[in-house]
Amino acid sequence: MEIEEFVENFAGQFVDTDLNVFSKDTVFHELDEYSSLIALMVISMIDEVYGVTVEYDDMAAAVTIEDLFNTVKRLKGEQ
Amino acid sequence: MTEAYNPFSLAGKTVLVTGASSGIGRATAIECSRLGATVVATGRDEARLGETMAALTGKGHVSIQADLTKAEDVSRLVQEMPQIDGLVCNAGITRRRPISFVKEDELQEVFNTNTFACFTLTKAIMKARKMNRGGSMVFVSSMAARQVTPGNAMYAASKAAVESFARSCALEYAPMQIRSNAILPGMVETPMNNEGGLSAEAIERDKQNYLMKRYGKPEEIAWGIIYLLSDAGAWSSGTSMEITC
Numbered sequence: 001m002e003i004e005e006f007v008e009n010f011a012g013q014f015v016d017t018d019l020n021v022f023s024k025d026t027v028f029h030e031l032d033e034y035s036s037l038i039a040l041m042v043i044s045m046i047d048e049v050y051g052v053t054v055e056y057d058d059m060a061a062a063v064t065i066e067d068l069f070n071t072v073k074r075l076k077g078e079q
Numbered sequence: 080m081t082e083a084y085n086p087f088s089l090a091g092k093t094v095l096v097t098g099a100s101s102g103i104g105r106a107t108a109i110e111c112s113r114l115g116a117t118v119v120a121t122g123r124d125e126a127r128l129g130e131t132m133a134a135l136t137g138k139g140h141v142s143i144q145a146d147l148t149k150a151e152d153v154s155r156l157v158q159e160m161p162q163i164d165g166l167v168c169n170a171g172i173t174r175r176r177p178i179s180f181v182k183e184d185e186l187q188e189v190f191n192t193n194t195f196a197c198f199t200l201t202k203a204i205m206k207a208r209k210m211n212r213g214g215s216m217v218f219v220s221s222m223a224a225r226q227v228t229p230g231n232a233m234y235a236a237s238k239a240a241v242e243s244f245a246r247s248c249a250l251e252y253a254p255m256q257i258r259s260n261a262i263l264p265g266m267v268e269t270p271m272n273n274e275g276g277l278s279a280e281a282i283e284r285d286k287q288n289y290l291m292k293r294y295g296k297p298e299e300i301a302w303g304i305i306y307l308l309s310d311a312g313a314w315s316s317g318t319s320m321e322i323t324c
Contacts, residue, residue: 015254015255016254033254037251037254043303
């Protein structure tokens, strides 16, 4: 599980935000386009691609995309 | 000379029509082509799909045979089809039984074709990003979703779900400027009426319940669908349009 691929999958849920905005350090809650629907799409993407269930609380607790990546790693038992 | 003014024109748009081998789907494919669309026609029956293709106006139309209840057919269709600006989810079947006599396999069949195929096809198209920004989805529900008649529970419930699904699509795809609406036709003169298990006499009697004392023609539904596909419908999303009288 690579962080670059995770950032790419995360960015893939957005429509209007410039792809260059996304990096592991992006504070995603501050993105204009971020919404409850995007949060649900990210949770569903994680379920589909990584096979783990991230809760809304995990989304709220994560500040950067890397924080969320680490949550997914923890849930997958890789950390 | 100026180009004829027509906000209902589909020139420059590519439209996928499911269930295009007969009835409302065939009429929609034909009328879309007459208004300038490039049509991608899909249906289960290759021969009847060919008849639809032969009736289209203009060039560049494509037919892709597919059974939308089969996952492999859905993914092949989406892979083979071009980028689209319009989706008409029309494929439908009916089975008429009183609730106490509903058969599990028929219930599954009706929902697979009428309802679940809308979900799987929409998902596949959107995941593959085959719908252009500014596109329009039209889901063919039915007046039966609101006005139930005895023996029609399976069809009515499956079409009620379609109407609701159209609203969910409107909400979730609005960020992409994609619109989604449902069309609710009353009874229309299509081959499906023969599947419904109603006698010719019962059908004639039923026609008298309509203000115009007749059933709709398939193209009269297609024109409503075209309104929603065209720029004329640019400020309609999340709505249900009843076409009946």
